[in-house]
Amino acid sequence: MTSQLFAVSFDAGQPLRVARFWSGVLGWEMSDDARDGVALVPSDDTGFRLRFVASQEPKVEQNRVHFDLTSASAQAQQGTVDAALGHGGRHIDVGQLPEEGHVVLADPEGNEFCVLAPGNRFLAECGFLGALASDGSQEVGYFWSKALGWPLVWDQDEETAIRSPHGGPKITWGGPPVAPKAGRVRVRFELAVPAGEDLGSEVARLLSLGATRLDPAATTGAEDGPVLLADPDGNEFSVRAPR
Numbered sequence: 001m002t003s004q005l006f007a008v009s010f011d012a013g014q015p016l017r018v019a020r021f022w023s024g025v026l027g028w029e030m031s032d033d034a035r036d037g038v039a040l041v042p043s044d045d046t047g048f049r050l051r052f053v054a055s056q057e058p059k060v061e062q063n064r065v066h067f068d069l070t071s072a073s074a075q076a077q078q079g080t081v082d083a084a085l086g087h088g089g090r091h092i093d094v095g096q097l098p099e100e101g102h103v104v105l106a107d108p109e110g111n112e113f114c115v116l117a118p119g120n121r122f123l124a125e126c127g128f129l130g131a132l133a134s135d136g137s138q139e140v141g142y143f144w145s146k147a148l149g150w151p152l153v154w155d156q157d158e159e160t161a162i163r164s165p166h167g168g169p170k171i172t173w174g175g176p177p178v179a180p181k182a183g184r185v186r187v188r189f190e191l192a193v194p195a196g197e198d199l200g201s202e203v204a205r206l207l208s209l210g211a212t213r214l215d216p217a218a219t220t221g222a223e224d225g226p227v228l229l230a231d232p233d234g235n236e237f238s239v240r241a242p243r
Helices: 015-026 074-086 138-148 199-209
Strands: 004-012 038-041 049-054 065-069 103-106 112-115 129-134 152-156 159-163 170-173 187-192 227-230 236-240
Touching: 004 015, 015 038, 015 049, 015 074, 074 103, 074 112, 138 152, 138 159, 138 170, 138 199, 152 170, 199 227, 199 236
Parallel strands: 004 049, 065 112, 129 170, 187 236
Antiparallel strands: 004 187, 038 049, 065 129, 103 112, 152 159, 159 170, 227 236
16 A cells, blocks of 8 residues: 655645646646645646645745756747746746756745756656656655655666656655755645555554654554654655545
8 A cells, every 4th residue: 555645735825826826837727626725636647736725934945845847948948937927926046057057936935946948858758847856865765755656767876756657747856965954844745545545554654664753642543634744854744544
């Protein structure tokens, strides 16, 4: 049994505003399932939702996870940049060099993302949302490969990447040095246990792989969830029972 990546969630001061931004950039529709809250449903093979969770905590550091958007041509790259700026995004400087070719932007609440130049061979088989590029260790890449049952598609010089067997974006980790973590991560994974499976058993499996339980007083037996855990790099994530 392996959990499914149900959603990537963003803390947001104005969830609907951020959701509308990403809907405009990605072309995804708002979920009509009230249980999703403010969420977008993919229009391609991405395989997971985006959820926007109300939070009053300000963003104080660069996110550990950002999106890499691909481009089929220079014109397409500029079109994506123009669309993002038109929906309320902005240019930001995270130390990128002009010769790198990608454009670094932020959404209306400062969540960083990159619009890549055409010809990126590493993401050639991926769609418009090419990657969730992460600051993280080799160990955490191995953990998520086992946790999700996604094979490693890159493992070199302590950099790792995984991808669902069903396609969609890659999730990548850049290896050391990993920036220190200050407070709860604002972009998190939400896992769901497959129908007919037991949440408590899945929590126990994730713990055996190297996760840490953030509510240690609770049991790992039958539970309703969601259960809050952290991966080996300390990134919070949740796992819940099937709907």
